[in-house]
Amino acid sequence: QQQVKQSPQSLIVQKGGIPIINCAYENTAFDYFPWYQQFPGKGPALLIAIRPDVSEKKEGRFTISFNKSAKQFSLHIMDSQPGDSATYFCAASTYNQGGKLIFGQGTELSVKP
Amino acid sequence: DVKVTQSSRYLVKRTGEKVFLECVQDMDHENMFWYRQDPGLGLRLIYFSYDVKMKEKGDIPEGYSVSREKKERFSLILESASTNQTSMYLCATHRRGDVYGYTFGSGTRLTVV
Numbered sequence: 001q002q003q004v005k006q007s008p009q010s011l012i013v014q015k016g017g018i019p020i021i022n023c024a025y026e027n028t029a030f031d032y033f034p035w036y037q038q039f040p041g042k043g044p045a046l047l048i049a050i051r052p053d054v055s056e057k058k059e060g061r062f063t064i065s066f067n068k069s070a071k072q073f074s075l076h077i078m079d080s081q082p083g084d085s086a087t088y089f090c091a092a093s094t095y096n097q098g099g100k101l102i103f104g105q106g107t108e109l110s111v112k113p
Numbered sequence: 114d115v116k117v118t119q120s121s122r123y124l125v126k127r128t129g130e131k132v133f134l135e136c137v138q139d140m141d142h143e144n145m146f147w148y149r150q151d152p153g154l155g156l157r158l159i160y161f162s163y164d165v166k167m168k169e170k171g172d173i174p175e176g177y178s179v180s181r182e183k184k185e186r187f188s189l190i191l192e193s194a195s196t197n198q199t200s201m202y203l204c205a206t207h208r209r210g211d212v213y214g215y216t217f218g219s220g221t222r223l224t225v226v
Contacts, residue, residue: 043217
């Protein structure tokens with residue numbers, strides 16, 4: 001049972017474009033929503049995270065938008081660069097589950113020069 | 114920075130072999146996790162451990178077992194490797210109560226022939 005559904009599976013944008021990756025979750029007990037970035041040959045690394053008490057969080061060119069009522073959250077990458085080409089994973093967890101993360105299926109992003 | 118070291122980057126094993134994947138962390142993190150990563154399926158949790166000698170099944174534990182005899186080391190065991198266990202295996206650690214998420218190793222690409 002996939003508790004976190006991520007789309008699209010792959011995405012190609014031109015340099016400067018704004019790729020958007022979407023995730024939907026089912027478990028209303030989730031209270032922590034991170035995004036991970038993975039480059040080829042590396043493990044995923046934490047990019048940005050949000051808790052459900054805020055609707056948006058920005059860190060540099062990366063923004064998470066969170067819609068609690070719709071049980072959806074998304075990652076926006078402003079002014080995307082070829083160096084942003086990577087696989088992105090959304091995830092969710094509940095604090096009282098000891099940090100166990102449930103991941104989405106991943107999105108392979110390619111930013112063309 | 115926490116370092117999470119996985120013993121092998123690439124591994125080729127034969128069907129029916131017993132396979133050991135090792136993960137070692139150099140910080141005092143309580144929680145350790147084993148995931149497998151497959152295209153289109155994201156990261157799926159195999160087993161996790163909250164402390165020495167403790168283990169809990171994740172979403173796909175069939176065909177796997179784990180061992181945690183020391184806090185810094187978490188081993189994944191494939192009792193009798195099969196071709197459907199060909200995958201990328203990722204180890205992650207997490208400090209209990211930490212809001213900053215997981216630290217992943219670089220992964221072990223296992224091929225079972």
